[in-house]
Amino acid sequence: MVFRRLMNTPAGLLLGKSGLNGRRTARIGAALLLAGVLAACQGDEFSAGPNKAQLPVSASIKRKMNDLNMSSTSPIMIRIFKEESALEVWKQTRTGKYQLLDEFEICKWSGELGPKFKEGDRQAPEGFYEITPALMNPNSNYHLAFNLGYPNSYDRAHGRTGSHLMVHGACSSRGCYAMTDKQVQDIYALARDSFKGGQRSFQVQAFPFRMTPENMARHRDSEHMEFWQMLKTGYDHFEVTQTPPQISVCEKKYVFDATTLVEGVPFRASAKCPEYQVSPGIASAVASKQRRDNEKYQQLAARFDAREERQKRWEQRSNRLAEALGGGEDDTSPKVATAEAAAPEAQPAETATATAAASEGAVPAAQPRPGSAVETAFAPQDQSGGSSVGSFFKRWVPFGPKASEDGADVGPIETEVVPETKPN
16 A cells, blocks of 8 residues: 555655656655565564564464363473374363364474484484473574473483474474464464463474374384384373373383382483383273274284285286397297287286286375475386387386377287286
C-alpha cells in the first residue's frame, strides 16, 4: 500500500519540484522502498518481534489442549524420528498420562541414521536427553532454540564429543534438528509453559526411526543395530506406560525405570550397575510387548532374507545369460531361430512367475528426509546398449527399464544357448 501511494504521488509534490528529474527521483525512491520491503520479508519467515520468547502458543494448539483435557502448564515430552522427519510433542493430561498433542515435520536434519560420534561430523544425535531451563535460548540466532545437552552421560562414557546441538528455527542444520520459525515458536512456548507449571526438565527421545518390528527388520544389517535395540527398550517403556521413563546409565548402557535396591547407591555411567529393580508391572508389560515384536521381527527378517536371496540368484543367472548372448552376437547360424522361437512360448508363464516373486513381499521404500538421496531396492540396469543382444535381453528380463519399441526388429542372433528358466 505504501508503495502504491508513493507511485501515485505526483513527482512535484514528492520533491517540491516538477519535471523529468522529479519523476526519475520518485521512481528511484520507490524502488529503494520496495527493495527494503523485500529484504525484510526474506530476513525471517515468522516475524514475532523482540518479545518472541514470551508469545503464547498458537490458537490451534490451545484448542487441541482443551480437547485433550490438558492444562497449559502441564509437563511435556518430545520424540524425534529421523527417517520420518517427525517431531512429536506429548503432553500430560489431567489423568496423569501423556497424549500426543501435535506432530511437526522436521524442516532439516543432517547426517545419516545412527548416533553422533564426534565434533564436526555433522551428525544429529540419537538417545535420551533432559532439557532444563538453562538449556533454553530465547536469544538464538535461529529464532528460538533449546540445546539438547549433548553429550549426555551415555555419550561421554563412550568418548563422544560435540557441542551446540539444538532444536531451533531457521530451517538450517549442521548436526541439529531444524524447524521452521513458526513451528519452533509453538514448541518453545510449550516447553516454557511446562517450566512455569513446575516441570524441572523435559525429556527428548531421539530415534533413527519409529521403533517398529518392520523398521527394525528393514535395518537389520546396520552396524548400529545393537545400539538401536537398546533405544527400543526405552521406546517400549514409554509405549506401555504412556509416561516418560526414568533414564539411568551404568556399564555404558541405558537402563529404564530402574530403582536401586540399596538406598543412596547411584548409577554411574562407566561403573558396574548397582543392584536394581524395575516395577514388576512395567517389566511384565515391556517383556510381553518385546516378545510380540520379536516374533514379528523374525518373520519379517526371514521374508526379507529370502527375497534378497531370490534376487541375488536371479541377478547371477541374468548376468550369465547376458554374457552368453553377448558372446554370440556376430554369428549367423540359423540355429538361433530355434532359441528365439522357444523363448516367446515360455514368456507368459515366466513373466507371471517373476512378477509374482517381485510383488509378493514388496517392502515400502523408507520416506526420505528432505534433501536426502532416495535409496532404491535395485541397482539401475545398464542402458548403454543399442545392439540386438541388448534389446533381446531387455525384452525378456523383467527387472530394469522396459525395452524401447525400436528394439522390436531384432536381427538373427546365433547361439545355441537357451535362456534358463527364471527363479520361482
